Amino acid sequence: MAKVNIYPTKYELVEVLTSITNRGFLNTFAQERGIFITHVDTVALAKEISNLFLDNDDLELIRREAYTSNTSHALSGFVLKSKDKGFNLRNNYQWLFEEGKQKIEQSLTQLVKVKGTDIYKGSIEYTRKRAGRMEFLQDEVTHFDFYIEEKEPGVWQVEIDGNRSTDSKELKDLLGEILTPSTEILNIEQSLLNTESSILYFDRLATSGMSDQWNFKTVRHLTLREGKSGETGTIGEENEEVANADDLMGITQAILQGQNLRENSFVKQSVTGGYRFNAMTYEFQHVKEPYFIQIKAEFKGRPKVFEVTIADYEEVVGETPTRQKVNIPEAHSKDIRSQFWNNSKVVFNDIVKRG
Numbered sequence: 001m002a003k004v005n006i007y008p009t010k011y012e013l014v015e016v017l018t019s020i021t022n023r024g025f026l027n028t029f030a031q032e033r034g035i036f037i038t039h040v041d042t043v044a045l046a047k048e049i050s051n052l053f054l055d056n057d058d059l060e061l062i063r064r065e066a067y068t069s070n071t072s073h074a075l076s077g078f079v080l081k082s083k084d085k086g087f088n089l090r091n092n093y094q095w096l097f098e099e100g101k102q103k104i105e106q107s108l109t110q111l112v113k114v115k116g117t118d119i120y121k122g123s124i125e126y127t128r129k130r131a132g133r134m135e136f137l138q139d140e141v142t143h144f145d146f147y148i149e150e151k152e153p154g155v156w157q158v159e160i161d162g163n164r165s166t167d168s169k170e171l172k173d174l175l176g177e178i179l180t181p182s183t184e185i186l187n188i189e190q191s192l193l194n195t196e197s198s199i200l201y202f203d204r205l206a207t208s209g210m211s212d213q214w215n216f217k218t219v220r221h222l223t224l225r226e227g228k229s230g231e232t233g234t235i236g237e238e239n240e241e242v243a244n245a246d247d248l249m250g251i252t253q254a255i256l257q258g259q260n261l262r263e264n265s266f267v268k269q270s271v272t273g274g275y276r277f278n279a280m281t282y283e284f285q286h287v288k289e290p291y292f293i294q295i296k297a298e299f300k301g302r303p304k305v306f307e308v309t310i311a312d313y314e315e316v317v318g319e320t321p322t323r324q325k326v327n328i329p330e331a332h333s334k335d336i337r338s339q340f341w342n343n344s345k346v347v348f349n350d351i352v353k354r355g
Helices: 010-019 023-031 042-050 056-069 089-099 167-175 195-208 245-256 265-272 330-354
Strands: 074-082 106-108 120-129 139-152 155-162 183-186 214-226 240-242 275-286 291-300 305-317 322-325
Touching: 010 042, 010 056, 023 042, 023 056, 074 167, 074 330, 089 139, 089 167, 106 167, 120 167, 139 167, 155 167, 155 330, 195 214, 195 245, 195 265, 195 275, 195 330, 214 245, 214 291, 245 265, 265 275, 291 330, 305 330
Parallel strands: none
Antiparallel strands: 074 155, 074 183, 074 305, 106 120, 120 139, 139 155, 214 240, 214 275, 275 291, 291 305, 305 322
16 A cells, blocks of 8 residues: 655645546545535535545545546456476466565465366556656555466466556566566567558457357447558557547448448548557447447557457346446456457457468
């Protein structure tokens, strides 16, 4: 837990409080401290709260909520492939744990076997430094779970159920202590896709990402980014383009009708301008149960690796059917994201193999 060494300035408090997307938290926090204001925007409420003298517990509560408000569970992963058929990631991690090989301000848990499977789960907690940020949110203590499974002798799959794009790198750096030059790290990495294959990749995920219990309905969001080196796959600092509602409708129809998405007018125009697909949010409807789900598939980080998040989960309720946002159980969320990521890996490997 981060320590408060210097009381934050009024500016810092207002900035942090306005970054909190949970208005219910802000209202409750203010009312418990004697501030009852209705019909004001978040900035006005934040300014009123910033006038209070807050103790360490108050500040820590605000800090945790600010971190949580900007956190969404994303699942990413990679495969470790060793020429040594006796390579055992589980035993090697246990050695790291017992020998205390973690970094300073990093703590590990032992691996626990997931009931009914051959998968092992562990967790890592670490302090994330935020260079250049206000002191109040300078150091963030975060954690993530990871899962390892031996796919075949010498080949282990790793899935990271994390909160930050830095989580995957944190685990890779740790495992670097026990990986030899004969061990290859395989990612779903954007640099291995050119512009044409990036379009094909996201196109195929609409119909291949989920299980047959879910039907693709529509594309909710599409982000394209411009890379400095175009077809080489090396991505530098990029400009961003977002598809509008009409473009998304056309892309959805193309997918539903099985058309070549590269022939879509918006896609053709974007490709001509040097843009490639970077993120897409799909909406699916459950075949038997009254649920809709939105899955965001995105390349993030440096290098850009693939991750999956659940953007929304809704249930159809009432005599006059309406869609209502509901919380998805944590285990169910992980299973869906894991399945989508694994299906994405199959699609990716097929596209890369075909060249």
